Amino acid sequence: MSVAESTEQNEHFLSVFRRRFREWRGQRPFWAGLFAILGGIPIVYFPYASLNLGHxxxxxxxxxxxxxxIIGVLLFTLGLVLWFQPLVRTFAGVATILLALVSIPMxxxxxxxxxxxxxLIGGGLGLAWAPGQPTVAPAANEGAAPVLADPSAAQVPGPDQDPAAWGPQNEQTTHDTTIDASGGRNSAG
Structure with missing residues (x-):
């Protein structure tokens, strides 16, 4: 039995549910889907609602x-698509924004x-969402210094050190690939 299973068995079911929900929510554009669903509700509700003011x-x-x-049901469906099919978030985000714009006159x-x-907020969040990078488990030697792929990257002078003391590593090697670099700025005309 692993440690995760043993601690999960001793926890209250609500804390286990909350942790699992937070993990599920972090793997998809949850807020984009929620805003898209909430956007569809008033669009559908107002044309069919009756408001009683006294008599x-x-x-x-x-x-x-x-x-x-139609617009409200499509927005509701696109909200569910954002939750359960996060790979099509770009299409769902664009479609949500277009349906929001069409809902103004319709x-x-x-x-x-x-x-x-x-x-509109839900569609924008759906377009902007990107899946997070997976976290790397800590290595067995936690006390050891991290290994860098580029050894010259470790030789960056700090604020209290003299950059001239670092020697040739501090030299800038820039190569101009154009005929007239003009300080890196381009001019038209």
Whole structure:
């Protein structure tokens, strides 16, 4: 029995669930999917809702009800796609942004701008999300100095050292690959 299994057996089930959920959430664009789902809800809700103010009933009845239903259901679906298929996050992010923009004229100003803003933020987060780098387990010799691939990278002068004392490692070797480098700046014309 491993250490992870033995500690998990002694923990409360809510703390185990919370840890597993945080691990699952960290492997996908969770907040992008949540905002996309939350963006679809007001877009679908407002065309079909009736608001009772005392004895008066207000209902927003337009011919855009079917368009709002389609846009809202697609946003909800794209939110689930962002959660369960993070490899297609670019497509889902772009589609979410486009549906948010289409919802302004088609679905009562994008759910009175609440659904539009949530969907726009969710699409942007879906586009911006990138999977994290896996963490490396610590080596057996934790007290040893890290091994660098480039030995010259370790010889960087500190703020309290004189850079001239480092000798030839401090020399800059730049090569101009153009005919007229002009200090690295390009000029047009």
């Amino acid at each position: 008066m009933t207000l209902s927003l009845q337009t011919n855009a009800g079917s368009g709002a239903l 679905a009562n100003l994008g759910g009175f701008f609440f659904g539009f803003l949530f969907a």
